[in-house]
Amino acid sequence: MLRRLSKIITATTTFLLLCNSVTLAQTEKSQSPDQFPPSPLEINTVDPLLPRNPENQPLSAQQRQQLEAALDKLNQEATAKLQAGDTQGAFNTWNRELRLRRYLGALQEVQALGRVGAIAYQKNDRLEVQYITERIQKIQKQAQSQKPPDLDLLQALGQAYQQVRSPQNAVDVYNQALAMFRQQQNAAKEVETLQTIGNLHLDWFDYPKAAASYEQLLKLAVASGDSTSQVTYLQQLAYIYEQAKQPQQAIKIRNQLVQIYQNQNNLTQLPNLKLAIGSDYESLARENPNLLQEAFANYQQAYTTAWQLQQYVRAGEALQKLIALYRSQGQIEEALQASQILIQSQQLASNFYGLMNAYDLMGQIYLERKNYPQALTAFHKGLEVAQQLKYEENHFSEQIKKVYGQMPQ
Template sequence: MAFLHLRFRFLTVSANALAVATLLGSLAFSPTVRAQSENSFPPSPLELTEPDSLIPEAVWEGETDLKPEERRQLDRALDALDARAQTAFAQGDTTTAFELWNREIRLRRFLGTSAELEALLRVGSLAWQQENFYQAQVITQRLRQLQTEQFEKRETPDVEVLQQLAQAYEEVGARQAALDLLERVLAIARDRNDSVTEEETLRKIARIALQDLDYEESAAAYRELREMAVARGDRLSEAYYLTQLAYIYDQLRWYEDAIAVKQDLEAYYRTLNNIAQMTALKLAIGDDYAAIGQLNAAVAEFQDAYRIAWEALQFYRAQEALDRLAALYERYNEFDAALQVYRTQIDVRQLARDLYGLMVTYDRIGQLQQRRQNYGPALEAFRRGLELARQLGNREAYFQVNIETVMQEMSTPGNSP
């Protein structure tokens, strides 16, 4: 039969195909065997299979509901079960702990859907953290049953319950199920013109989709959230949503979109005179321009970032801008421009008393001059780097090797200092 199964993939439509199909059809399980197979799987530990001593018989049989005092007694008893489970868990007996928690969850439903969902969320989160995927799957199955009840057995779904369900899905790692459910909550909120629930749900969708690396869905939600923030004049929230969009667009490599939102962010921080954020955004915008080949625009952003940081005496940011600018020039073989930037960088690092940065800059100058076969300037740069390395007690051997290499290249016939 295994041979027939493998060969069946390669049969062409012919008279033999019908015979093979008939043979394979005869190998299907009979209804009796199928039933036995299905019954061989153990029931979910969250199913109500046998009466429990904590539930009055009449309540278990569905003949009556719990009385107020019985509800309070059951609630206390289930809290005690939870405490016993936590003790067992702390002692490393996870099997007993989850058995107790499953019993607690089974019985919480007698206190209402919200009470059961609270327990499902709590235990599901722990199961996921402990990588107990069987328990997480069991809880997910129960969550789906509760979701079905909301949409098929109720005329109007309870939005609060749906939100609890979505949170529980997220806690057990079922993010797509959470997103699908939140989309339905969003539709309900819009039908009811419930702007508060709409915005809250969009924030959840944006966050969960981002965690699930579904960047496009997350971006769509954040764009809507930004529009809401703009409509009510909430600049702080708008800045947060723009920051999230900038990150997402970077991940998607949608550089033009990233540039647009970063420019809006830079304008916002300019109104606050937040120099650190302004320069950081200008550097990021310059990187985006460089990525799409708009080199002059990239240079302008790096230069602007340098100017702003320099005027504010933020030498670290100024150095960072010069680093980006020099690297860009080197990448496109604009060596004279790169050297000019490095010379400016030396002045900045001296003012900032950044000895390590000075050493790095002299190293870069030496490497660039050596690459251009300007051995004299390369040797001078490496020697200055060595002086700084000795002061710092760092990378002395590295500079010694570079100096020796340049001197050997200078002594090679045909090479000039």
């Protein structure tokens, strides 16, 4: 009897273990990361908003108008759900709208995909963005099979890719459109598309490709004699090469800007440009010290031009650059002379913080030369300004103590 009972218990235990194993296996299988739900944009279900057999018979003008109005209403419903906090319900409604938009043509569908994709990206709904991106890619493949492709559709595809943050796909589509515009000799659209491509690269910090696009734009502007666009593209290129840490290229571009401004007698822009060129040369001088003289020359031109134009703040910036260079080269007397002019420029600009710092700088230079009386004078004047500003008073008090501590007894 006991042996029989033991066999029954053993058999029951084994059966339960097998059941648990099967259940566990099924659970693990259902949770497998390789199993994804089907795209809601590819579900084929009968929708009451559609007439019968829309695939076999094109919609009439009246049916298209009715469907378009109904889909616009769905979009409004989804927006209201999102505002009410029902995010899942909103995207369910939008997905229904997107499924039906295809019956109004690829262009309308792509525009709607981009609109909803932008919202999905903002809401960090990665799965929805993936579904929409896949659908855009499918439409792109169909569009490219047409000879020639529909240009309006290509541009809409590029915009949609931008909205779902897929820059490389966007660039690929825009490049195809660019080739077609060039073939058609449509200069306005060529420029517009190149600008879009350049800005896309710039938005994603791909500076070499952004520079290539703007160099092409510059050539077109030069060829057409469009001086306004030339200035715009040169300014953009100067920024791009600066961000890309390519000072040699930046110098070339900024010198072209200098030439244009001089030809236009627009001198107000020169101090800033000369400051930037001087900084570029100073950067290059780390490997080629001979270029330091170019840095000096451009800073001096920035200072003198700014002073003539009464741009005293800008003149002060150039003088500070010059003083730093003079000190680095051991030209202390020149640094002191420049610091005296710096004080004048800050006074003329009514820049009291700049004036306070200029006295501090002069005091530091005198202190390095062990010229204690002049250092004390500079620090005391700096302290007076600091007291008026109620700022950095302790710093100047400490500097004065430091000078007294170093003075011979």
